[in-house]
Amino acid sequence: MLKKRIIPCLDIKDGRVVKGVNFVELRDAGDPVESAKEYNDLGADELVFLDITATKEKRKTLAELVEKVAAQVFIPLTVGGGIRTVEDMQFILRAGADKVSVNSAAVKNPELVRKGALKFGSQCIVGAVDAAKRESGAGWEIFIHGGSKETGIDLIEWVKELEELGAGEILLTSINSDGTKDGFDLEMLKAVTAAVNIPVIASGGAGSIQHFVDVFKETGADAALAASIFHFGEIAIRDVKTELEAEKIPVRIEERK
Amino acid sequence: MIAIIDYGAGNLNSIQKALEFVGEETVILEEGEQEDIDKYSGLVLPGVGAFPGAMKRLQEDNFIEFIEKFVAAGKPFLGVCLGMQLLFEWGFEDQKTAGLGLLKGNITKMETEYKIPHMGWNQLQIIKNDPLFKGLPENPHFYFVHSYQLTEVTDQVLATVGYGSTVPAVVRQDNVIGFQFHPEKSGDNGIKLLENFRELL
Numbered sequence: 001m002l003k004k005r006i007i008p009c010l011d012i013k014d015g016r017v018v019k020g021v022n023f024v025e026l027r028d029a030g031d032p033v034e035s036a037k038e039y040n041d042l043g044a045d046e047l048v049f050l051d052i053t054a055t056k057e058k059r060k061t062l063a064e065l066v067e068k069v070a071a072q073v074f075i076p077l078t079v080g081g082g083i084r085t086v087e088d089m090q091f092i093l094r095a096g097a098d099k100v101s102v103n104s105a106a107v108k109n110p111e112l113v114r115k116g117a118l119k120f121g122s123q124c125i126v127g128a129v130d131a132a133k134r135e136s137g138a139g140w141e142i143f144i145h146g147g148s149k150e151t152g153i154d155l156i157e158w159v160k161e162l163e164e165l166g167a168g169e170i171l172l173t174s175i176n177s178d179g180t181k182d183g184f185d186l187e188m189l190k191a192v193t194a195a196v197n198i199p200v201i202a203s204g205g206a207g208s209i210q211h212f213v214d215v216f217k218e219t220g221a222d223a224a225l226a227a228s229i230f231h232f233g234e235i236a237i238r239d240v241k242t243e244l245e246a247e248k249i250p251v252r253i254e255e256r257k
Numbered sequence: 258m259i260a261i262i263d264y265g266a267g268n269l270n271s272i273q274k275a276l277e278f279v280g281e282e283t284v285i286l287e288e289g290e291q292e293d294i295d296k297y298s299g300l301v302l303p304g305v306g307a308f309p310g311a312m313k314r315l316q317e318d319n320f321i322e323f324i325e326k327f328v329a330a331g332k333p334f335l336g337v338c339l340g341m342q343l344l345f346e347w348g349f350e351d352q353k354t355a356g357l358g359l360l361k362g363n364i365t366k367m368e369t370e371y372k373i374p375h376m377g378w379n380q381l382q383i384i385k386n387d388p389l390f391k392g393l394p395e396n397p398h399f400y401f402v403h404s405y406q407l408t409e410v411t412d413q414v415l416a417t418v419g420y421g422s423t424v425p426a427v428v429r430q431d432n433v434i435g436f437q438f439h440p441e442k443s444g445d446n447g448i449k450l451l452e453n454f455r456e457l458l
Binding site for chain 2: 003005045076096098122123168198
């Protein structure tokens with residue numbers, strides 16, 4: 001049986017790991033290569049690197065960073081932030097990433113997802129989506145530019161379109177939950193996992209071990225992502241997995257001989 | 258030194274880095290670079306993409322004869338993911354395509370109630386012990402990404418994985434070895450497995 005994945009997310013700025021709380025306030029939490037090695041040792045199932053200041057000039061810096069990490073850490077690596085073209089995707093994949101995530105660029109140019117999936121395979125393309133509840137209370141809409149710009153586009157319609165375009169996975173961040181540490185947005189996740197047949201990574205709101213139990217018990221999420229609670233040692237990945245296993249949720253824990 | 262076959266199957270970086278990490282020298286072999294097989298102690302066929310296109314490229318780039326000679330010389334030949342699938346007789350991805358035919362069996366679409374592709378960490382059931390598994394935990398986890406599989410659990414299957422049905426995950430017949438998962442993405446277990454492969458060289 002496939003295991004539910006626990007994924008630390010490392011926000012990258014100028015080659016360092018930072019985490020935006022509510023997307024605004026930033027704190028420095030270390031060196032990316034060292035962090036990646038540490039997370040591998042602690043039992044992370046996969047890593048996500050998000051370049052939050054990605055510009056064309058800095059793309060090379062990011063690729064160099066990916067290359068360094070990929071030479072030392074042998075678990076799947078997803079890289080996102082500022083990927084706007086198929087050439088950008090190729091550049092990052094060649095550097096050693098296994099998957100690239102696209103967010104704003106996919107909203108502005110959905111063909112990017114289709115072209116990327118055709119060229120590299122769906123398993124390489126992650127559709128990252130930031131969404132928030134509509135003020136009217138009727139469903140959710142997606143936001144771009146790091147959660148700062150409203151689009152009016154319906155979340156459920158958009159994730160279905162991403163699947164149709166060939167995305168292999170959805171990385172769903174709830175803007176309402178992100179940074180609150182009050183738990184994942186279970187309602188939003190239930191709706192999205194019911195709407196698509198591709199894996200969904202839950203993001204935003206993890207604050208306790210119980211939140212991970214809740215997200216896997218109550219929604220169809222395949223993976224759960226968190227950043228600050230792992231970076232600052234508030235919660236250990238091992239403890240999360242031990243508790244999930246006790247709750248009969250399949251996770252990757254190696255039984256030593 | 259291990260030669261890694263480059264036939265346009267995408268990212269060879271990860272498998273190369275992982276082999277270097279376990280202390281092996283590597284070289285990427287492209288079309289026209291198939292020199293004397295004596296130069297290499299092992300050969301790796303990676304693979305991302307589809308079965309028909311991969312076989313076509315192997316033919317066009319003159320790798321088939323090279324592989325056959327290498328295998329006939331008794332040297333370890335490892336196929337990873339699609340590279341493992343190509344070891345068999347026939348592939349049924351998109352259209353019926355002849356594979357390398359080094360091992361008996363066919364490659365067909367996975368039949369399962371679960372999501373396809375089978376993507377993520379899953380646990381092996383080792384059915385035949387082998388030096389390749391030395392030092393691994395019981396039921397070790399490996400990272401899979403695939404939609405097709407070896408249809409039957411043949412005599413050459415050393416380990417399987419459960420995904421609604423039983424899926425062959427490790428095959429071996431003498432010096433011909435295949436991993437359906439990605440050892441280069443499977444953390445410490447993947448590194449251990451590659452170390453064990455290196456012991457065979």
